[in-house]
Amino acid sequence: MTLFMAQMGGAILWFAFPRFKEGEFGGIITVPVTDIPAVDSGPKDLPDARVWLVNLGGGRVGDPRQPVDYPVQTGVKALYKICVHLGCLYKWAPANDRFECPCHGSKYLTSGSRVDGPARRNLDTFPIEFVDADGKVLASSAPTGAAGVDENAALEVPKGAVALRINTAFRVQGASNTQPGGGYKIFCNLQRN
Numbered sequence: 372m373t374l375f376m377a378q379m380g381g382a383i384l385w386f387a388f389p390r391f392k393e394g395e396f397g398g399i400i401t402v403p404v405t406d407i408p409a410v411d412s413g414p415k416d417l418p419d420a421r422v423w424l425v426n427l428g429g430g431r432v433g434d435p436r437q438p439v440d441y442p443v444q445t446g447v448k449a450l451y452k453i454c455v456h457l458g459c460l461y462k463w464a465p466a467n468d469r470f471e472c473p474c475h476g477s478k479y480l481t482s483g484s485r486v487d488g489p490a491r492r493n494l495d496t497f498p499i500e501f502v503d504a505d506g507k508v509l510a511s512s513a514p515t516g517a518a519g520v521d522e523n524a525a526l527e528v529p530k531g532a533v534a535l536r537i538n539t540a541f542r543v544q545g546a547s548n549t550q551p552g553g554g555y556k557i558f559c560n561l562q563r564n
């Protein structure tokens with residue numbers, strides 16, 4: 372019994388205390404700005420951060436597939452690679468220019484917006500910040516670890532930035548998005564006409 376209690380105590384402590392280090396998933400992961408994909412190109416896979424890095428420009432923001440209720444901003448976003456339906460790893464499908472989940476078929480745009488279920492919300496993101504060569508923060512999507520971060524927050528690469536810091540300790544939950552596939556702008560426009 373004593374041994375069992377000791378093991379239980381150890382297990383509780385193991386889960387209770389953060390054990391992530393800088394550079395590991397669960398901590399701050401720093402990547403050079405050269406790892407950021409070109410504006411409006413496909414996403415960049417960052418396996419260590421468990422992130423798809425995207426760089427949204429006018430083409431992405433104006434994508435007619437973008438759900439009407441979820442307008443997005445231009446800039447860089449770090450999308451968590453786990454599908455918000457039941458936790459599979461969704462993939463980038465270049466032929467369809469979107470993310471697709473192999474498990475049950477949920478689909479997401481580069482912006483992280485869900486455009487087909489069974490997922491019922493947008494992709495989760497991580498807060499990001501740009502730093503210069505001295506480590507000075509030039510732009511931040513949120514104070515590191517702060518609550519209430521806008522999942523839509525995207526940052527343009529500021530002048531002088533040399534690195535992007537991704538806070539994988541703080542997952543920002545994607546907004547509820549239950550519109551069916553027919554919720555696209557194009558469909559709504561058809562309905563209005």
Ligand code: FES
Pocket residue numbers: 454455456457458459461472473474475476477488489490
């Ligand atoms: S886990 Fe991705 S659609 Fe079900």
